[in-house]
Amino acid sequence: MGKLFLSLVVVLSLAGTGVAGANKDNASFQQMASQINADAWVVMDNRTGRIIAERNKDMRYYPASITKIGTAIMALERGRLDDVVTISKAAAATEGSSLELTSGDKLTLRDLLYGIILHSGNDGAAAIAEHISGDENQFAKEMTLFLRTIGARNTNFTNASGLPDDQHYTTASDMAVITRYAMSNPVFRDIAAAKSYDWKDELWSKRLEDHERPEAKILGLSWDGTAQIVNHNRLLTLYEGAIGVKNGFTDEARYTLVGAAQRNGTELIAVALKSENAVSAYQDMAKLLDYGFTVTATETVANEQPVEVVESQAELPRYAGKAEEPAQPVIDPESASSGGNPGILYLLTGILGFIAVSYLVYALRKPKRNVR
Structure with a gap:
């Protein structure tokens, strides 16, 4: 069963590979992720x-x-x-x-x-x-x-x-x-x-202007009094x-x-x-x-x-x-x-399936003893 155990280790190690897996071993990724x-x-x-x-x-x-x-x-x-x-x-x-x-x-x-x-x-x-x-x-x-x-x-x-x-x-x-x-x-x-869009004058309101004027300032837009959403x-x-x-x-x-x-x-x-x-x-x-x-x-x-x-x-x-x-x-x-994450469920299912198949192969290859 030693080969079975070794194969299982390989499966588990491969399961974590991919873009995200590789990034998690990367120092620059770890530094960035810790700041988010x-x-x-x-x-x-x-x-x-x-x-x-x-x-x-x-x-x-x-x-x-x-x-x-x-x-x-x-x-x-x-x-x-x-x-x-x-x-x-x-x-x-x-x-x-x-x-x-x-x-x-x-x-x-x-x-x-x-x-x-x-x-x-x-x-x-x-x-x-x-x-x-x-x-x-x-x-x-x-x-x-x-x-x-x-x-x-x-x-x-x-x-x-x-x-x-x-x-x-x-x-x-x-x-x-x-x-x-x-x-x-x-x-x-x-x-x-x-950054902005001209709005209809007839739909413009003081409340809208009070809301959009400071947003325009944040975006560096000049406010000329025209109806515009920002x-x-x-x-x-x-x-x-x-x-x-x-x-x-x-x-x-x-x-x-x-x-x-x-x-x-x-x-x-x-x-x-x-x-x-x-x-x-x-x-x-x-x-x-x-x-x-x-x-x-x-x-x-x-x-x-x-x-x-x-x-x-x-x-x-x-x-x-x-x-x-x-x-x-x-x-x-x-x-x-x-x-x-549903991927974890799939991984566990795959591992169990792998173990079952490997054990079946092992059992079929095992020499049979004569039993009277």
């Missing part, structure tokens, strides 16, 4: 989809407003930018961050997309959902299925904005996949990178080469942040979930991106197929999922930190 406040995070090469570094990438957490990345790309594939959307009473009453919309207001889908990505308007997200699918609940079901078709298989959304719900969750890995897909759309890229993703100013993407906050999710940046021909996506405060979220993002650029500058890029940036919205693949398909099993995101 977020509970879960991922750094991905946008060209190849390769995960450069991660922690708790498959654990489920509340996403807060980074949900709107999914809402936006879903809307871009199902609607048209010049569609006119009439705001319903239900959408206008959506709680949380608001574009101060009122029932009967009319905006284009383009306006609302800028409104939800730059200003993070929950009312705008609800209005988009109603326009695309009839009601927000139906939209959330369709969005979950749509995101599953592009590879986000551990995500379940119950609304379009990111308001907390026990059944509304995602993972750092899934958010990187969702963002990578979204960033292949040139319209989404333009929206995510915009991007609340401060990474655009804080990090050299930043090109988006979206920030979020709720009491349950704490601070969430998805960032994308370009340097020296490399484009990275990073996700940080459950940072304790806004300052630490942006600090986390800078450290993750710095580490990713250092790694990609010194190692060979993995041989994987890139995501092509399409030339027009018409060339994007169209979602064809069925809304009546069942959603993923519900999980309480609060148990994420103690939850298990």
Whole structure:
């Protein structure tokens, strides 16, 4: 049985290999990881989809407003930018961050997309959902299925904005996949990178101005009194080469942040979930991106197929999922930190199977004694 034991040791040693496993033995990785406040995070090469570094990438957490990345790309594939959307009473009453919309207001889908990505308007997200699918609940079901078709298989959304719900969750890995897909759309890229967007004068309010004026100052934008919404993703100013993407906050999710940046021909996506405060979220993002650029500058890029940036919205693949398909099993995101990675279960099952097969081979080869 000595060979069996040796084989088992080999299986166990190989089980921990891979990008993340190798990184965990790397001193620079350990130094970077020890400084990250977020509970879960991922750094991905946008060209190849390769995960450069991660922690708790498959654990489920509340996403807060980074949900709107999914809402936006879903809307871009199902609607048209010049569609006119009439705001319903239900959408206008959506709680949380608001574009101060009122029932009967009319905006284009383009306006609302800028409104939800730059200003993070929950009312705008609800209005988009109603326009695309009839009601927000139906939209959330369709969005979950749509995101599953592009590879986000551990995500379940119950609304379009990111308001907390026990059944509304995602993972750092899934958010990187969702963002990578979204960033292949040139319209989404333009929206995510915009620092401001002209708003309709008739929909402007003192409350909106009081909210946006200090954000403009943080981004270094001059305020000339015109109606304009400002991007609340401060990474655009804080990090050299930043090109988006979206920030979020709720009491349950704490601070969430998805960032994308370009340097020296490399484009990275990073996700940080459950940072304790806004300052630490942006600090986390800078450290993750710095580490990713250092790694990609010194190692060979993995041989994987890139995501092509399409030339027009018409060339994007169209979602064809069925809304009546069942959603993923519900999980309480609060148990994420103690939850298990399904890979561990697969590993244990494989080890047990290996032992059983090896023992069977050993038994069959063992000389038989004559028994009378």
